[in-house]
Amino acid sequence: MQLEKFLRGKKITGVEIKTAKSFPDDKKKVLGARMTGTRRFGKVLVIDLDNGYSLLVHLKLTGQLLVGGTIGPHTRVIINLEKGQRLIFNDLRIFGWIKIADSGQVIADRLISKLGLEPLKDLTLTKFKDLLAKTARPIKIVLMDQEKISGVGNIYANDALWLAGIDPRTPARQLDGSTAGQLYEAVLEVLKKGIRYGGASDQHYIKPDGTKGKYQEHFLVYGREKMPCLRCKAKIEKFFLGGRGTYVCEVCQK
DNA sequence: AGTATCCTGGAA
C-alpha cells in the first residue's frame, strides 16, 4: 500500500495525544487541514498539509505509523481522518515523534537541514569518495552518520559492508578508489533490496497496512552472530562499534 | 572516539 495515495486529500478531523513526548507541538495547527502529499528526507517522513504546515514523522527504533488498526498499550498518537478512518502512531520506546513544521521551512528545519546526501538521490560516487577521504573514522560510523549520508541505519550499514567485503572498523580514508566504489554499489544494492522487500520487520517495524516487511529473511550478515558466513561459511562475529551491534565475517571482510 | 541518555519489554 502506498501511504501517499491513502493520505492525499484526506482531512485531519482530530488528534488524540496519549503520550505528549510523541507529539510535542500544538495540535491545533493541523486540525481541519487536508493532507496534500508526502516527502521523505533520510529517515524522516513529511506529510504536507494544505494550511501551510507539515507533519514530520520519525519512527526511530520502535515506531509504527499505521492506517487503521487497533489502539494498543503503545499507541501514542491517534490522528483521526474523515469517514472514521485514522492514522495510529505506535511506539514502544517513545523515541519516535510526530512534529509540526512550516511547510516552506521543512528543508530549513534544524534536523532536516543537517541531513547528508542520500544514496538513492544525490550521493554520487565522486561525492561518496570525497566524503570518505575527509575522515579517519571507522567506515561503518561514517555510513551511519546522518549528517554525512542520510538514510542508512545499522542493518543496511552492516549488510553493505559485508557485501563489499570491508571491515566496519576500517578508517574511511584508508579505502582505496575501487574499494570505495564497491562499497558505494553495495550501499545502493542493500537499500534497493530493503525497499523491494518492504523493509525489515526484525522486531517492531511493520508497514502502514500492518503487514510485515521481508528484508529480515534476506539479511546478509546483520543478526547472524555465530552463524556461518553466507559466502565462506566462517563463523560471524559480533562486537560493538559506536555502541551499535556490528556483525562481521573476519574472513571475507578486510 | 567512546559513553550515557532518552524509554519499554522480551530474552538470556
Place this chain on the structure above:
DNA sequence: TTCCAGGATACT
C-alpha cells in the same frame, strides 16, 4: 536481574 534492540544527541 542484566542485556539488548531498526536512532540520535549531548556529554566526557
